[in-house]
Amino acid sequence: MNIGQAAAASGVSAKMIRHYEAIGLIPPAGRSAAGYRSYGDPDVQVLRFIRRARDMGFGIDGIAELLALWRDRTRASADVKRLAEARIADLRQRIGHLMAMVETLEALSASCSGDDRPDCPILKGFETGDLSPAAGAGGIGGPPRRRHPAGPAAG
Amino acid sequence: MNIGQAAAASGVSAKMIRHYEAIGLIPPAGRSAAGYRSYGDPDVQVLRFIRRARDMGFGIDGIAELLALWRDRTRASADVKRLAEARIADLRQRIGHLMAMVETLEALSASCSGDDRPDCPILKGFETGDLSPAAGAGGIGGPPRRRHPAGPAAG
C-alpha cells in the first residue's frame, strides 16, 4: 500500500503521515525499490489510533505516551487512565477559559444597543479594562496566558 | 517611553509589540535619534486595548477590525456587536468540541478499572473507533476538523 492509500484508509493525510515519521512518532515506513513508502494493515491501524487520539485533543507527546502504552501489553490500565484524566482536566480548564470569555463578551454585548448610534459599551470595556467577568477571571486557573492559540482566528 | 516601559505598562511583551508593528496591526512607532522606538500614553492605550481583545479570544484579524471600529467615531454600535457575537458563536463552537471530547474521554475513563491489570477499554476505544459520544459528535458543527491545535500538548 502506498502512502496515498494508507492516508485514505486511516484518515490521516499523506502530509501528516510523513510528518509523524519525520518527528519519530511512527517508525520509518518500508520503501519500495523506487523509494515509495509502503504500508500494511497494522500500520494503518496505528495511524487510525493516532487520528482518534488527536480527535480527543491529545498532542504529539500525549499520543506518543498513548502509543507506548498501547504497544506495551503489560502496562497497567491505571497508567492509561491517568493520561486520560490528565487530558480531561486540561480540556476542562480550557473550557473554563473559553466560558469566561463568553460570559464577558455576552455581558458586554447585552449592554450594547446594537443600533446605528456610535456609543458602544463593548469598545468601552476593552478600552477601560472594565471586563468584569474576565478581569479577575480565568479564575479557574489564572489568566489565559496560553502559549498557543486556542483555535482559528476570528474571521 | 521606550519599548520596555510600554510593554510593562500595557501588558504586551516587547517582542509582541514589534511583531504587531511588523504585521501592520499598529502603526510604526516613532524613533529616537538612536533608532529606539518611542511610545506615548495613547500608544500604550492601544496596546492595552489589543491585549484585552486577545484575552477575549480575538485573533489578529478580529482585533484589526475592532481597532478600526474603535478609532472610527462614527461607527454604528451594531457593527461592534456583530463582531462580538461572531466571537461568542465561535467560542461556543469550540466549547462544544471540547465538551464532546470530555464526554468521550470520561465515558472511556469510567469504564476503565484503573488498576494494575493491563486490560483497558480506553485504548480499546481508540483502537476500534468505538468512541460513542464523539463518533457522530462534533454534532454541534461537524467533526472537529480544525486547522490548528486546540492547545498545548498533553503533558
Added chain:
DNA sequence: GATAGGGCTTCCCATCATGGGAAGGTCAAG
C-alpha cells in the same frame, strides 16, 4: 517506444501568537 497524467519523493514556506537567543549598537551610572 513515446507521451500524458497522476502519484510519489524531498524541500521550503505559511499559518498564529509567542518566546528564545545571537550579534551588535546605545545609554545612563559609576
Added chain:
DNA sequence: CTTGACCTTCCCATGATGGGAAGCCCTATC
C-alpha cells in the same frame, strides 16, 4: 571609559497542518 541594562535586527522553534515547486516513477494509451 567600563559596565550592565536596554535597544536594534534577524533567525529559529513551537504544534498541526496545508500549499506548492522540482523532479522521479508508474501505468495506460496511442
